[in-house]
Amino acid sequence: MTTMKLILAPMEGLADFWIRQALTDIGGYDWCVTEFVRVNGLLLPPKVFYRWCPELRTGARTRSGTPVHVQLLGSDPACMADNAAQAVALGAPAIDLNFGCPAKTVNRHRGGAVLLDEPELVHQVVSAVRAAVPASIPVSAKMRLGNLDDALALENARAVAAAGASWLTVHGRTKVQGYRPPAYWDRIGAVREAVSLPVIANGEIWTPEDAARCQRESGCDAIMLGRGAVSDPYLARAVRSGERAQWPQVRAQLETFMQTLVGTGKPAQEAGRVKQWLNYLRRQWPEAEVLHQQLRRERTLQGMFGLLERLV
Ligand SMILES: Cc1cc2nc3c(=O)[nH]c(=O)nc-3n(C[C@H](O)[C@H](O)[C@H](O)COP(=O)(O)O)c2cc1C
Numbered sequence: 001m002t003t004m005k006l007i008l009a010p011m012e013g014l015a016d017f018w019i020r021q022a023l024t025d026i027g028g029y030d031w032c033v034t035e036f037v038r039v040n041g042l043l044l045p046p047k048v049f050y051r052w053c054p055e056l057r058t059g060a061r062t063r064s065g066t067p068v069h070v071q072l073l074g075s076d077p078a079c080m081a082d083n084a085a086q087a088v089a090l091g092a093p094a095i096d097l098n099f100g101c102p103a104k105t106v107n108r109h110r111g112g113a114v115l116l117d118e119p120e121l122v123h124q125v126v127s128a129v130r131a132a133v134p135a136s137i138p139v140s141a142k143m144r145l146g147n148l149d150d151a152l153a154l155e156n157a158r159a160v161a162a163a164g165a166s167w168l169t170v171h172g173r174t175k176v177q178g179y180r181p182p183a184y185w186d187r188i189g190a191v192r193e194a195v196s197l198p199v200i201a202n203g204e205i206w207t208p209e210d211a212a213r214c215q216r217e218s219g220c221d222a223i224m225l226g227r228g229a230v231s232d233p234y235l236a237r238a239v240r241s242g243e244r245a246q247w248p249q250v251r252a253q254l255e256t257f258m259q260t261l262v263g264t265g266k267p268a269q270e271a272g273r274v275k276q277w278l279n280y281l282r283r284q285w286p287e288a289e290v291l292h293q294q295l296r297r298e299r300t301l302q303g304m305f306g307l308l309e310r311l312v
């Protein structure tokens with residue numbers, strides 16, 4: 001039994017309310033983080049925060065009681081501060097700041113990973129947000145090792161620490177390294193050694209063995225799980241217990257997920273969400289690959305349920 005902290009990663013377009021609910025129902029997570037809320041010069045109205053974080057309506061916790069932190073992405077310190085204060089007023093228990101997004105549209109507007117070229121600006125954003133919310137509310141940052149290379153990794157981490165952040169998550173790749181394996185867990189370790197605040201290690205953890213190796217190489221006792229968590233919904237529990245789930249359990253979770261999606265969107269969107277999850281599940285489960293082949297032509301949940309019944 002590990003005492004490691006496990007966090008479900010923010011994943012825009014993937015780890016939304018429904019996936020957060022499904023994964024935290026299964027359990028093993030200390031908290032999760034919303035998809036990024038884009039801050040671009042305006043004080044966002046409450047409805048925007050509720051859209052990205054519907055859990056704000058239920059005490060900022062998922063159905064199973066797992067806390068949900070709100071992530072903001074932007075580069076204007078004053079505007080980030082105002083929006084952080086707004087999120088906290090709506091019930092956010094913690095604010096995370098995104099300095100890692102590689103998307104071109106985001107980077108073009110001076111957001112996400114490109115900010116890692118400007119540690120001074122990183123410092124200003126974190127400082128402004130830290131000053132704008134009560135001391136009881138943690139403010140954290142999430143960064144990659146760098147933008148084009150990792151030369152400024154320690155400087156950025158020190159900037160985050162000096163600004164008073166409560167912890168720092170490091171995805172062990174630069175922006176240009178994208179999502180290509182490996183993630184450089186040893187480099188996360190170098191960052192951890194350079195700062196006194198807690199560092200959460202992230203990147204390329206797909207199995208309990210990966211988690212253990214990441215912990216060893218980074219020296220971090222907190223780990224954030226991203227795509228691996230979606231590919232194996234029991235991953236956090238497996239990291240904690242050492243026991244791997246069996247396919248029937250995963251399939252039952254998928255069916256529960258399908259039930260919860262009924263009536264949440266247009267039929268094709270609902271079916272699309274199921275296909276999206278299956279697309280991740282098939283990385284780890286051969287049975288999911290078979291199911292994916294069978295369900296991919298269905299355009300509605302109804303059709304999928306019918307097919308599943310015939311497959312039993
Ligand atoms: C589809 C997708 C969307 C993502 N969206 C966000 C995001 O909104 N905010 C963020 O900080 N990181 C985001 N990330 C990065 C992840 O949080 C994580 O750092 C990255 O996937 C590496 O972890 P992994 O190898 O365990 O997936 C996203 C990643 C993916 C795959």
